[in-house]
Amino acid sequence: MENESIIKVTGLSKRYRIGLKEELHDSLASSITSFLKSPFKSFKNLRRLANTSDESEDVFYALKDINFEVKKGEVLGIVGMNGAGKSTLLKVLSRITEPTFGEIEIKGRVASLLEVGTGFHPDLTGRENIFLNGTLLGMSKKEIISKMEEIIEFSGVRKFIDTPVKRYSSGMRVRLAFSVAAHLDPEILIIDEVLAVGDYEFQNKCMGKMQDAASNGKTVLFVSHNLAAVKQLCTRAILLKNGEKIAEGSVDDIIDKYKSVNKLGIETVGKKIFSPSDDVDFELLELGLYNSEGKNSYNFEYIEEIKIEVIFKILKSKPNYYIYLSVVDQSESTIFVTSDEDLIDGYLCGTLKPSNHKYNLWIPSKILKPGRYAITINCCNMFYPNVKQYPSVIHFEIIDSKTSRGIKSLYRPDQIVAPEIKWEFQGK
Amino acid sequence: MDHLKIKKRQTWQLFSKRDFVDLMKYKDLLITLVKRDVNVVYKQSVIGFGWAVLKPLVQMVIFTFLFTYIATVEMDSSTVPFAIFNFVALVPFTYFSSALTASTSSLISNESFITKVYFPRVIIPIVPIIAKLVDFGIAMLVLGAMLFYYYYTVPGSIEINYNILYLPFLIILLVAFSLGISLWFSALAIQYRDLNQIVNFLAQFLMYAAPIVWPFSRFGYIADNIEKWCGMKGISGTIETIYSFFPLAGIIEGFRVSLIGGSAYSKMPTELIINGSISTLIILIFGLYFFRSKESIFADVA
Structure with missing residues (x-):
């Protein structure tokens, strides 16, 4: 019984008829005649809706x-x-x-x-x-x-x-x-x-x-x-x-x-390349996500570290500039924000020379619970309004096929992150 | 264990044992849908089921006024008041027209079921046919009250006799005819929405074509007039024969004979009823086949 096939599909095809392009009229006379003829045409079309036996161009x-x-x-x-x-x-x-x-x-x-x-x-x-x-x-x-x-x-x-x-x-x-x-x-x-x-x-x-x-x-x-x-x-x-x-x-x-x-553009595989325009001081060139094997990806295991590569161009050095990334979930709430302040104590990007630069950063494993996320990147001046904002530039997905921890976190929707916490048992 | 084979049905294998098994399995759905239709129609309305009474009653009052004071109709008997003559016919006809109208649009209004779940589609047009019987029953009670009233106030107007025993059969015939036509109309309407409009005209046309405001005994005269109008000699007999196959004629005359009785309505029009039953049976059986053959495309054309 175990190996018996319970559903067996053989040579299954389904045809539909799709609507053909409507005719356009360039004269009053032709629209009047077509109006008079339209009942016959509609009848023919409605009748054909159900009939998919002939191979014509509108059968799909x-x-x-x-x-x-x-x-x-x-x-x-x-x-x-x-x-x-x-x-x-x-x-x-x-x-x-x-x-x-x-x-x-x-x-x-x-x-x-x-x-x-x-x-x-x-x-x-x-x-x-x-x-x-x-x-x-x-x-x-x-x-x-x-x-x-x-x-x-x-x-x-x-x-x-x-x-x-x-x-x-x-x-x-x-x-x-x-x-x-x-x-x-x-x-x-x-x-x-x-x-x-x-x-x-x-x-x-x-x-x-x-x-x-x-x-x-x-x-x-x-x-x-x-x-x-x-x-x-x-x-x-x-x-x-x-x-x-x-x-x-x-x-x-x-x-x-x-x-x-389904290579739907580069974004879906976890990398986005931006076309440069020279009218701003900061230019994002490339944003990529990489899995633990160093492969470009957009879905990651719960137990996997995510590497983010940011390649950008500084056109004019300006102190007090910093780059920050926000990770937002599907309901648009921010999970966390991280900036290059974490790199050194201060804003590094503001001191960089006009040229192309690259940052690598890692989102630790066992933090984000399974689901879809987006990354937003900003370059800001501490004292001035935003210079450049990239809303939800890259999407990724966390799945959990290796452990049960990540999946279990889904049963508590009020829980925003799923970090692994150190527990210790002190028995008597 | 259930074993099911899904493939394109050939036109010659319209019915199988499985269809009946399925229909039995989904009988609770039919019951629930009928309950829904009955419950929902008069929800959030002040007089509720009063509408079931009011609809034929108002029409009867209008017709009585129209045909006694404005255009007089030659009646079968001077003892039967027009009001009762007319109402006895309006009660079954109102059932027929409201069941047909609701059933014709039933597949369209339940489109979301058809495109989302499987069940024997034939349930959908059957539901209004059954649900409207509730209205019909209420109208029949009012008719009964009216008969009582005239029985006591106008002596000799109502004489109920054994012919009332025909009534259950006449009601079955009425339901079967309504279902037969509805199967055709609902299956067509989902593909050709024009039917929703046509059915309104048809109901109006049939209201005058059936002997509702005129007595059936006048049909000979009407047929002669049609003959004269067409200018074709000797067709009045043919017209009468064709007309006898119109089920509503037999049903309505039958209702009069069962419920009014008296000298004017003493003889059951058996020929009318038999011919009407034959055409009803043909319409119903072919209707079922037609519906069945169209069923598989409902989800695609809805």
């Missing part, structure tokens, strides 16, 4: 000849850029839309969460919406009644459970919706990244729930852009690009491949 493949298998208890990540076909694949797998070619075999009860709170009606109470949402996700009434208490408890909105949902705050609504989804008991769980909207706490709840499902031997299909999440959850992954599966394998291999396939 959202998925093209996809093959893969998922074994029981596996957590499969599906990664790819926007428009790669990830969501379409999930829609076909969850029977929302029909494939154009190919087939899928699924053994087991499937629950797919492409959105939380589907079917919530604002005028109904929380309790009524639990029934509505639950039955929509395929639960029976009996099942919902037996789990009602648990669902209400988990959601934490007990006080308002008999109040219409339209009076809920959006956070309460999401919590209730997720609580229903969390109490589904399928053998196969299909989850879209869109789940990971909402506040930090909610995201972590989602992640925790998925990890639970995975560790309980459920088969999970997980779609995400968030490589850290994929790396944390999944055992295997497939990579999609333009509707085609271009790689399949271990999570690490696929993530490496994803990074190399």
Whole structure:
């Protein structure tokens, strides 16, 4: 049983028809005739929407000849850029839309969460919406009644459970919706990244729930852009690009491949080069992030030191100038600020000669908890307003696939950093 | 264990055993959605379910005024007041038109379900068909009260007899016809939104095409007039035969015979009802097939 494939996808393709360019008219006569003809044209277009059998220029493949298998208890990540076909694949797998070619075999009860709170009606109470949402996700009434208490408890909105949902705050609504989804008991769980909207706490709840499902031997299909999440959850992954599966394998291999396939400019790989302009006294030329192996990167392990290289140009020496870097998290709050004052006791950059210079600095390991961060760089005069500011110039991501410390920190969203603290036991 | 194969359905294999298994599995969804529709319609309104009574009642008052004081209609019997003659027909017709209108737009208004979760799509247009039965039931109670009133105040106007036993069958026919048309309309409306407009015209047209403000006994006269107007000799008989396959005619005349009775409505129009049942069955079965064949594209065209 263990090695049996529970999902088998063979030769799966899905075609859609995309709209063709509208005609433009240069005369009144032609627009009038086209207006008169437009009902026929609209009818033809609307009819063609559903018909994808002919190969014409406006047919496009959202998925093209996809093959893969998922074994029981596996957590499969599906990664790819926007428009790669990830969501379409999930829609076909969850029977929302029909494939154009190919087939899928699924053994087991499937629950797919492409959105939380589907079917919530604002005028109904929380309790009524639990029934509505639950039955929509395929639960029976009996099942919902037996789990009602648990669902209400988990959601934490007990006080308002008999109040219409339209009076809920959006956070309460999401919590209730997720609580229903969390109490589904399928053998196969299909989850879209869109789940990971909402506040930090909610995201972590989602992640925790998925990890639970995975560790309980459920088969999970997980779609995400968030490589850290994929790396944390999944055992295997497939990579999609333009509707085609271009790689399949271990999570690490696929993530490496994803990074190399999607070189979205230099920033995404952790280095940014600036084009110089000579009208300021300070010019940032290059900002790069390097991992412990000295490789240019933009995602780092929690237990890894991050090396930052700053290459800059001084056009005119000015005392009292200093450079500072701020590390900000996703909610734009500053985690810490560091300046070249740390180098010597004073502002070094102000005393430098007009030329190109380079700083190396290191963010210590085991400080930043897993998540996305941005670095902002400034060059300031202590007594004058900012000379040059570079807002959020480079982004990076901390993941934790090596220890459990970093991940655990995610369950306490109020915790800003995750430093390792020295503890000592003094037994009697 | 569940074993599922997903692939493009061939047009010749429209129904499978799995469809019925699925439908049974999701019966609680149907019940919950019906409850939602019933609960939500009159939420935050002052008179609530009073609207279910008021809608046909107001229409009846308007028609009674119009057709007794402005344009008189030759009636079957002088003993039956126009108000009751009209209201008996308006109650089933109001159900038909409101169920059809709600059902036609049902797939569009529940688009978010269709594009986000799987369930047997046919549930969606069925929901308003069932939910509107609540309004229909309330209107029937008012009709009952009216019948009682006329029974005591206008002697000889109402004579209820064994023909009332036809009523359950007539209601089933009414529901089946509403569902049959709705399956066609809802499946078309999600791709061609024009149907939302068409259905309004259609409801208005059918209101006059069905014997609601005029007695069915006048149809012979109407058919003769159409013949004259067309200028084609001998088609009035054909028109009458075609018209007998219009289910609402049989249903409404049947309602009158079951509930009003008396000398004017003593004989159940069995031919009308049988022909109406035949066309209803055809519309319903082909409607189910049509809906099924369109179902797979709903998420793509919605």
